[in-house]
Amino acid sequence: MKFKINEHMDRLKVAVILILMVVLAGISYILSQYYEFWCLNEVEGEEILVSKGYDGDRGYNAFPKVVRIHSTDSEYHNDELLAVWYNGDSHVDSNSDGVILGSYSQNNGSSWGTPFLIYDDPSLDCRNIGLICAQNGSLIVFFAKVDVSKIENKVEAWTDFGYIISYNGGESWTTFRSIINQEQFESMSIITGNGYGDPVCIENEIYVLCYGYPQTTLDETHVAFLLTSNDNGETWILKSNLSLSMGISTSEADFWYNSTQDLLFGFSRTQNTDPRYLYYFDSTDRGTSWLHLKQLNIQGDCPDIFQLLDGRYLVVIRAYGKQNVYVGYFTLPSNFAGISFEDKENILENIEIKCLKRTTFRSSHGNVAYPSIASIDGEKILVVYYDIGAGGVFGKIVSENAL
Numbered sequence: 001m002k003f004k005i006n007e008h009m010d011r012l013k014v015a016v017i018l019i020l021m022v023v024l025a026g027i028s029y030i031l032s033q034y035y036e037f038w039c040l041n042e043v044e045g046e047e048i049l050v051s052k053g054y055d056g057d058r059g060y061n062a063f064p065k066v067v068r069i070h071s072t073d074s075e076y077h078n079d080e081l082l083a084v085w086y087n088g089d090s091h092v093d094s095n096s097d098g099v100i101l102g103s104y105s106q107n108n109g110s111s112w113g114t115p116f117l118i119y120d121d122p123s124l125d126c127r128n129i130g131l132i133c134a135q136n137g138s139l140i141v142f143f144a145k146v147d148v149s150k151i152e153n154k155v156e157a158w159t160d161f162g163y164i165i166s167y168n169g170g171e172s173w174t175t176f177r178s179i180i181n182q183e184q185f186e187s188m189s190i191i192t193g194n195g196y197g198d199p200v201c202i203e204n205e206i207y208v209l210c211y212g213y214p215q216t217t218l219d220e221t222h223v224a225f226l227l228t229s230n231d232n233g234e235t236w237i238l239k240s241n242l243s244l245s246m247g248i249s250t251s252e253a254d255f256w257y258n259s260t261q262d263l264l265f266g267f268s269r270t271q272n273t274d275p276r277y278l279y280y281f282d283s284t285d286r287g288t289s290w291l292h293l294k295q296l297n298i299q300g301d302c303p304d305i306f307q308l309l310d311g312r313y314l315v316v317i318r319a320y321g322k323q324n325v326y327v328g329y330f331t332l333p334s335n336f337a338g339i340s341f342e343d344k345e346n347i348l349e350n351i352e353i354k355c356l357k358r359t360t361f362r363s364s365h366g367n368v369a370y371p372s373i374a375s376i377d378g379e380k381i382l383v384v385y386y387d388i389g390a391g392g393v394f395g396k397i398v399s400e401n402a403l
Contacts, residue, residue, distance in 0.1 A: 040321075040324075040326060040355040040358050041354075041355060042355050042356065042357060042358060043329075043354070043355070043356050043357075043396075043398050043402050043403065044398070044402060045356075045396045045397050045398035045399070045402070046110065046396065046397040046398075047357075047394065047395070047396050048109060048110060048111070048112075048394065048395045048396070048397065049112070049392060049393075049394055049395075050064065050083050050085075050103060050112050050384060050392070050393040050394060050395050051083075051085070051101070051103050051112060051115045051392055051393050052391050052392035052393075053087050053101065053115065053392065054087075054101065054114070054115045054116075059089070059391055060086075060087065060088050060089055060090050060091065060093075060388065061085055061086070061087050061101070061386060061391070061392050061393050062085060062086050062091070062367075062370065062386045062388065062393075063085055063086045063127070063128060063129055063370050063386065064083055064084065064085040064370060064372055064384045064385065064386055064393045065083070065084050065085070065129055065130065065131035065198075065372045065384075066081060066082065066083045066084075066109075066131070066372045066373075066374045066382065066384040066395075067081070067082055067131050067132070067133045067139075067198075067374060068080070068081055068082075068133065068374055068375065069081070069082055069133055069137070069139065069169050069170070070133055070135075070137050071137040071168075071169045072136060072137045076137075076168040076169030076170075076171060077104055077169035077170060077171075078137075078169065080104050080105060080106050080169070081104065081105040081108070081109055081374055081376070081382070082102060082103075082104055082131075082139065082169075082170055083102065083103050083105070083112065083372075083384055083393065083395075084100055084101065084102045084118060084129055084131050084141060085100070085101055085102075085129070085386065085393050086098055086099075086100065086101075086126075086127050086128075086129060087099050087100070087101045087115075088125065088127075091367070092125060092127075092146070092148055092151070093125045093148060094148070095148070096123060096124055096125050096146070096147055096148035096149055097120070097121075097122055097123070097124075097125065098125040098126055098127050098146075099117060099118075099119065099120040099126060100117075100118040100119040100120070100126055100129060100141065100143060101115045101116065101117060101118060102115065102116055102117075102118045102170055103115045103116070104170070108376035108377055108380075108382070108397075109374070109376055109382040109384075109395055109397055110397070118141065118164075118170070118173060119141070119143070119164055119173065119176070121145060121176075123147070124145040124146060124147055124159060124160075125145070125146040125147075125148050126143050126144070126145055126146075127143060127144055127146060127194075128143060128144045128194035128195055128196065129141060129142065129143050129195050129196075130142035130143070130194075130195025130196050130197060130198075130208060130210060131195075131198075131372075132198075132199045132206065132208060132233060134199075134206060134229075134232040134233045135201055135204070135206075135232060136232045137167075137169075138165055138166065138167055138232050138233055139165065139166040139169065139170055140163050140164070140165050140233040141163060141164050141173075141195070142161075142162070142163045142193075142194075142195030142196075142208075142210060143161075143162075143163070143194070143195050144158060144160070144161050144192060144193060144194045144195070145158075145159045145160040145161070145176075146158055146159065147159050158192035158213065159192075160176075160178050160180055160192070161178070161179065161180040161192050161193030161194065161210075161212065162176050162177045162178040162179050162180065163176075163177055163179070163195075163233070163236075164176055164177070165177075165233060165234070179193075179227075179236055180192060180193060182237075182238065184237065184238035185238055192212050192213055193210050193211065193212035193225070194210060194211050194212060194251075195210055196209065196210055196211060196251075196252045196253065196254070197209035197210065197224075197252075197253055197254040197255065197266075198254055198304065198305070198372075200255065200256060200257040200264070201257075202257055202259075202286060204230060205228055205229065205230045206228065206229045206230075206232070206233060207226060207227075207228050207239075207255075207257070207264070207286070207287060208226075208227050208228075209224050209225070209226055209227075209242070209253045209254060209255060209266070210224070210225055210227055211223065211224040211225065211250065211251040211252060211253065212225065222249040222250060222251040222271040223241045223242065223243065223249060223250055224241065224242040224250040224251060224252075224253040224268055225238055225239075225240065225241040225242065226238070226239045226240045226241070226242070226287045227239065228287070239287050239288065240287055240288055240289065240290070242268060242281060242290050243290070243293075249270060249271040250268040250269065250270065250271070250279070251268070251269050251270075251271045251301075252268070252269045252301060252302045252303070252370075253266060253267065253268035253269065253281075253303070254266050254267065254303045254304050254305050255267075255281075255305065256305045256306075256307060256313060258337035258338075260337070260338065261337045261338050262284065262286070263282060263283070263284060263337045264282060264283040264286060264287055265280070265281070265282035265283075265336075265337065266280075266281060266282070266303070266305060267279065267280055267281070267296075267303040267305070267315060267317075268281060268303070269300075269301030269302055269303070270295075270301070275299045275320060276299060276300070276301050276320065277295050277296060277297075277298060277299060277300075278295075278296045278298040278299075278300050278301065278303065278317065279293060279294060279295055279296065280292065280293070280294045280296060280344075280348055281293050281294075292341055292344075294345065294348065296348055296349075296351065297349065298317075298319075298330075298351060298353060299319070299320040300317040300318055300319045300320055300328060300353070301317065301318055302317060302318040302369055302370050302371065303315055303316070303317045304316050304317075304371050304372055304373050305373075306373040306375070306381065308331075308381075308400045308403070309378065309379065309400055310334065310400070311333075311334025311335075312331045312332060312333060312334050312403075313331060313332040313333075313334075313336060314329060314331055314373065314381070314403060315329060315330055315331070315332065316328070316329045316356060316371040316373060316383055317329065317330075317353075317369075317371070318368065318369030318370065318371070319353050319355075319369075324358075324359075325359060325367075325368050325369065326355055326356075326357065326358050326359050326368070326369075327355070327356045327357040327359065327368075327369050327371050327383065327385050327396075328353045328354065328355055328356065329353070329354055329355075329356045329403065330351045330352060330353055330354065331403060332347065333347070356371075356383060356396060356398070357383070357385065357394075357396050359385075359387045359389065359390075360387050360389030360390040367388040367389075368385070368386065368387050368388065368389070369385050369386070369387075370385060370386060371383050371384065371385045372384045372385070376397065379399060379400055379401070380397055380398065380399050380400065381397070381398060381400060382395050382396070382397050383395060383396050383398070
């Protein structure tokens, strides 16, 4: 009897030890998932809600863009901020009816008005937005149209790419103007396009980077391309495409123009790599050709670039940690455009990613960020982003000195 009791106790001890091992393994796993997230030190700033949409059943609000309106008529929201974003029931609207919403802020982003409809095609998903305020005050929104019912055949699903214009600060918009069937697109075999990048103005011409699919198979190979307009966005010309190394595709890309050096430089996301790395590129002939295509040791994408008052360049990205995605950023020195490429390489190879905002949605992949920057009062900036875990489009106002 004593032997059986001892045997039972030994088995119980083994069972307890095994249970403790499982519990400790679970705790270790949880800590490994969240340790990095807890240790991210955010920049201090004012956190704001832009919108959670205007339809309770369509809770997916994503891909925001923000711009300050410079209207020639103060009646039409002159000097106000305008945010636009995609609204649907999921990443791709299940009813093929994703829409574009907008909202104004009259107090430098601290609060936002009721969202309003900018564009809706009831039979197509309208998505992947680019936003421009032209030199004459016209607002231009680029976007793609997708037939979700044909999503298995991407050649048929991605039906169109074009833009709409507002001449009165967003109060009303023109009909959709398609540009995908232009001869330049056909010659480069670009089948569809998507809006993304912020514009730069060189003399009287607008330059903006978009991206699309260059192959008839429409697989995960994308290419960023440069559009230009010399009539305040009324018409557009495809000037060039941004090709990286063999087999690497580009999608969301953004750039800045340094007039002193006559240099365009920026960053692009890779589409068909895992993990996704950020690439640097530049051009000395205003986008006719692209040089110095360099992969950085930065896991991140969806860049937005802005020059601060002290001359530094701020680059905000969707940053990928080991288990979490967050709104990250880094800065480049004010003399970056004027130094040699060797010196640029040294800076780019030693970039430190910092945290602007931890996000509620914790994942090793997307559904957060797509940051967009606007200046608000000369010494502060507003960064707008989305966070599906928190259910909306949000923003953070930070002092330039804190970056």
